Amino acid sequence: MPKRAETHSEPVPAREELNACRRCPLWHDATQGVPGAGPTSAKLMLVGEQPGNEEDLQGEPFVGPAGRLLSEALERAGLERHDVYLTNAVKHFKFELRGKRRLHKTPGQLEVEACGIWLEQEIQAVEPTVIVALGATATGAVLGRKRVALSTLMDEPVEREGRLVVATYHPSFVLRQRSEESRHAAFERIVASLRQAVRLAAGRRSR
Numbered sequence: 751m752p753k754r755a756e757t758h759s760e761p762v763p764a765r766e767e768l769n770a771c772r773r774c775p776l777w778h779d780a781t782q783g784v785p786g787a788g789p790t791s792a793k794l795m796l797v798g799e800q801p802g803n804e805e806d807l808q809g810e811p812f813v814g815p816a817g818r819l820l821s822e823a824l825e826r827a828g829l830e831r832h833d834v835y836l837t838n839a840v841k842h843f844k845f846e847l848r849g850k851r852r853l854h855k856t857p858g859q860l861e862v863e864a865c866g867i868w869l870e871q872e873i874q875a876v877e878p879t880v881i882v883a884l885g886a887t888a889t890g891a892v893l894g895r896k897r898v899a900l901s902t903l904m905d906e907p908v909e910r911e912g913r914l915v916v917a918t919y920h921p922s923f924v925l926r927q928r929s930e931e932s933r934h935a936a937f938e939r940i941v942a943s944l945r946q947a948v949r950l951a952a953g954r955r956s957r
């Protein structure tokens with residue numbers, strides 16, 4: 751995918767800024783804040799929910815099981831990780847301890863809203879033509895809505911301040927499916943959404 755010239759005025763939030771963030775309590779138990787990754791010239795931005803256990807430890811988005819699945823989906827859509835800017839709605843890992851295991855907990859609305867300034871800064875800095883929102887939390891965060899019905903929003907891209915938002919399943923949703931058949935269907939849906947995002951980005955001039 752052709753890259754745009756670097757004309758962006760705002761930088762994306764730095765790791766240190768996220769580590770210093772006290773806008774919600776999640777920093778306290780997380781190892782570190784996880785900034786977005788990828789070229790700031792990308793036309794596509796992918797937004798996930800929050801870092802998972804491995805992302806929290808490594809400080810990089812989508813490097814755990816969901817990230818590996820996302821890489822496969824990107825590949826199927828003719829994209830590579832370095833073609834897109836990858837980030838999360840919430841930058842610190844929210845979890846509950848079960849023995850020694852840290853189990854993912856869905857971030858609450860207050861945490862999503864508190865983290866909104868960082869996502870907004872990334873959108874302003876990267877100026878993506880199309881944003882792919884992975885799952886309901888990301889879709890709500892990108893569209894600034896408290897509650898979203900993902901299944902209805904997945905039908906058509908939604909316009910958000912001149913950019914298109916393609917809502918799709920989160921890769922973890924695929925991993926949670928019990929049958930091979932539903933895993934396959936959910937994965938193919940993500941691939942189709944990524945392909946749609948590529949087409950939309952190609953057909954639309956950047957703002």
Ligand code: URA
Nearest residue numbers: 798799800802811812
């Ligand atoms: N899930 C997410 O939403 N983001 C990550 O970075 C990893 C898993």
